[in-house]
Amino acid sequence: MRFCPYAHRVHLVLDAKKIPYHAIYINLRQKPEWFPLVSSSTKVPALELVKEPGKPVLIESLIICDYLDERFPEVPLYPKDLLKKAQEKILIERFEQFISDFYNLVLHKNPEQLVDIDHYAGLVAYEEELKQRGTKFFGGDNPGMLDYMMWPWCERFAAMKFSFDEKFELSRERFPTLIKWRDLMLQDRAVKCFYLDGQTHAKYMDSRRSGNADYNMLYNEAKRVKLG
Incomplete structure (x- = not known):
């Protein structure tokens, strides 16, 4: 979900460390059928480690970010002490x-x-x-x-x-x-x-406050621009 601040955390760490990744944004009200197969908790963010044996999946933003910092130490984000x-x-x-x-x-x-x-x-x-x-x-x-x-x-x-x-x-x-x-x-x-x-x-935020969160807002706007 593009507007999730917890997923935002993971993007920041991935980009700060220049780790290649592929992002898939999902609609939290209409989760795709395949998502529970990737994340049994159906929580976002979820990070699938495609190069690790068995392609394990990590959830929870802080757990993911701490893993990335230790797994890719070239750009350390925590103090050494x-x-x-x-x-x-x-x-x-x-x-x-x-x-x-x-x-x-x-x-x-x-x-x-x-x-x-x-x-x-x-x-x-x-x-x-x-x-x-x-x-x-x-x-x-x-x-x-x-x-x-x-x-x-x-x-x-x-x-x-x-x-x-x-x-x-x-x-x-x-x-x-x-x-x-x-x-x-x-x-x-x-x-x-x-x-x-x-x-x-x-x-x-306005759409979420109204009870009808527009998870596809950026996609729909880009589509309108393209068609226009």
């Missing part, structure tokens, strides 16, 4: 709470009812962490695993101005370090490979 690596994993795990808060906002039928809730409170620790590190990215001079595991939701911040009032946007005054980080991430090659603009994300 074991303690620092463990601390990065803690920050990745803690980010799940922000993800939950983010979805509570973007999928709410009437976001005006949530105007007094601080949906970005979960980002304060990351603002302070990056400021304390004093580096361009959490990974240092280049994006690392933490950067890429956070990015899919941070890319979707740009959708807020199209879907909601500006008061729901990420505040430059409150998060200057993360705003600068976001601008730098947009220049990263792996990010560019899978990037969608805010208006496109907003259109998909």
Whole structure:
């Protein structure tokens, strides 16, 4: 599914490491008959390792990304120091709470009812962490695993101005370090490979909020352009 942020994570790692791959996007409401044969859990993302004996399949974005980092170590995304690596994993795990808060906002039928809730409170620790590190990215001079595991939701911040009032946007005054980080991430090659603009994300979010998620939106639009 092209709009799945968890699958987005895997694409970022594959592209950052320049690992050749073939992507198949499926409609989550109408899953193809062959999909349970590939992924018995029918969850996305699912990565089939076609060059491994038996063509095993991995699921869960963090498991897949950690496997790729160890299997293809030429471009390491975690720190070499074991303690620092463990601390990065803690920050990745803690980010799940922000993800939950983010979805509570973007999928709410009437976001005006949530105007007094601080949906970005979960980002304060990351603002302070990056400021304390004093580096361009959490990974240092280049994006690392933490950067890429956070990015899919941070890319979707740009959708807020199209879907909601500006008061729901990420505040430059409150998060200057993360705003600068976001601008730098947009220049990263792996990010560019899978990037969608805010208006496109907003259109998909609007369709999902209406209860009729348009999983084929990009395909249908491309088809209309081709036929037109």
